[in-house]
Amino acid sequence: MQRRYDIDALRALAFCLLILYHCAMLYVADWGWHLKSPHQSEALQWPMLVLNRWRMDLIFLISGLSVHFLLRGTGADRFLAQRSWRLLLPLTFGCLFVVPIQPYAQGVANGLVEPGFGAFLLRYYQFKPWPQGAFDGWEYGFTWNHLWYLAYLWVYTVALAALLPLLRSRAGLRLQAALASLRGGALLSLPALPLALFSILLQPHFKETGDLIHDWYRHAIYFSVFLYGYWIGNDAGLWAELARLRRRTLTLAPLLFAVYAALFTLLPEDMPDSVQYLIWTVRSFYIWTALCAILGWSHHLLNRPLRWLPWATEAVYPWYVLHQSLIVLIAYWILPLKFGPLAEPAIVLAGTVAGCFVLHEIVRRVPLLRPCFGLKARKERVPASLSPVSAPAPKPA
Numbered sequence: 001m002q003r004r005y006d007i008d009a010l011r012a013l014a015f016c017l018l019i020l021y022h023c024a025m026l027y028v029a030d031w032g033w034h035l036k037s038p039h040q041s042e043a044l045q046w047p048m049l050v051l052n053r054w055r056m057d058l059i060f061l062i063s064g065l066s067v068h069f070l071l072r073g074t075g076a077d078r079f080l081a082q083r084s085w086r087l088l089l090p091l092t093f094g095c096l097f098v099v100p101i102q103p104y105a106q107g108v109a110n111g112l113v114e115p116g117f118g119a120f121l122l123r124y125y126q127f128k129p130w131p132q133g134a135f136d137g138w139e140y141g142f143t144w145n146h147l148w149y150l151a152y153l154w155v156y157t158v159a160l161a162a163l164l165p166l167l168r169s170r171a172g173l174r175l176q177a178a179l180a181s182l183r184g185g186a187l188l189s190l191p192a193l194p195l196a197l198f199s200i201l202l203q204p205h206f207k208e209t210g211d212l213i214h215d216w217y218r219h220a221i222y223f224s225v226f227l228y229g230y231w232i233g234n235d236a237g238l239w240a241e242l243a244r245l246r247r248r249t250l251t252l253a254p255l256l257f258a259v260y261a262a263l264f265t266l267l268p269e270d271m272p273d274s275v276q277y278l279i280w281t282v283r284s285f286y287i288w289t290a291l292c293a294i295l296g297w298s299h300h301l302l303n304r305p306l307r308w309l310p311w312a313t314e315a316v317y318p319w320y321v322l323h324q325s326l327i328v329l330i331a332y333w334i335l336p337l338k339f340g341p342l343a344e345p346a347i348v349l350a351g352t353v354a355g356c357f358v359l360h361e362i363v364r365r366v367p368l369l370r371p372c373f374g375l376k377a378r379k380e381r382v383p384a385s386l387s388p389v390s391a392p393a394p395k396p397a
Contacts, residue, residue, distance in 0.1 A: 006299045009306060011062050011316055013298075023349050025048075028044040034328055039341040061229040064228060065233065067157065067230055068229065076161050083154070087157070088150075094147045101325050103137065103143050105331070106134070110133060113130070124142060127142055136210075145324060146324040187292070189285070199284055239295075243297075246293060253289040315360050321373050326351065330352060
């Protein structure tokens with residue numbers, strides 16, 4: 001089966017967007033983050049909100065797509081073992097050796113951690129609670145910060161593996177076929193309904209705290225779009241329909257966002273529950289329509305062997321693991337230097353990109369580091385002198 005270049009490209013672009021989003025978190029006004037620049041802007045709230053509604057949904061949907069392809073010709077047990085290795089090892093390594101600079105910088109900025117990174121690490125590796133509010137996760141003694149995605153993805157992968165007998169049953173295959181046959185308005189509306197229902201039923205009761213055990217609202221949303229990715233898979237008819245609808249969805253998504261923004265901006269905070277449910281429903285339809293637009297346009301534009309794609313496909317995982325720690329570290333260094341509102345974000349972004357590039361080039365060359373950043377072991381090249389295809393052909397008699 002032909003490789004789906006558009007999915008590889010979309011994964012790389014989605015994580016590039018994530019890096020830009022996290023850089024912008026330093027500067028968006030009234031949104032809490034690990035560190036905040038004095039150069040904050042309220043104008044950033046709107047473009048950030050446009051992205052915020054669907055950015056992680058897109059990443060989990062792409063993860064579901066990847067699982068669909070990884071499961072071809074692989075048993076569930078072997079698949080689960082491989083995925084656990086590629087998710088849990090980088091999560092553990094990242095929590096121990098990549099992430100700690102983030103709680104250190106946040107704790108020092110909050111005045112609740114004494115300067116001195118070495119002393120901080122000795123205390124951090126004891127996994128005891130810190131002073132209240134020292135950093136995100138202070139009550140647990142450590143944090144995974146942006147690596148929460150790996151933990152959630154592993155849980156969803158285990159859940160999907162457990163559901164495989166049901167999904168591959170006759171009833172499950174009929175349901176998947178029915179979903180893959182959706183066209184037009186049905187495709188743009190029916191998958192949004194569960195997202196709206198989960199928002200209405202669960203969002204009032206479960207805050208988005210990043211607590212894996214109690215994060216049931218986000219679990220419902222993210223696992224749903226993860227399953228949507230698995231369902232979409234490589235169905236040619238469904239992808240052709242997404243591409244056919246791409247102009248319609250590109251028009252409809254901004255309109256839905258405008259309605260959603262107008263509702264929650266203009267209506268009072270003490271609105272009736274029915275109106276709040278309407279807002280969440282519009283938001284859910286915006287999220288799904290935006291995802292359909294992204295999938296349709298990426299399939300139309302990116303499903304070809306782009307020159308940069310092999311390098312980017314390998315770089316995605318290490319860049320994801322590294323990027324937020326680099327953002328926080330660079331910001332921690334330069335915020336006291338009081339650069340201007342243009343120079344400071346430029347330095348943060350350029351330094352993050354350069355740091356990710358350099359560290360990735362090191363990681364990819366060190367066999368012991370490769371699996372710690374989600375990379376497969378390098379295949380040894382067979383010397384030309386030993387390769388049977390390179391042997392000279394016998395001369396004709």
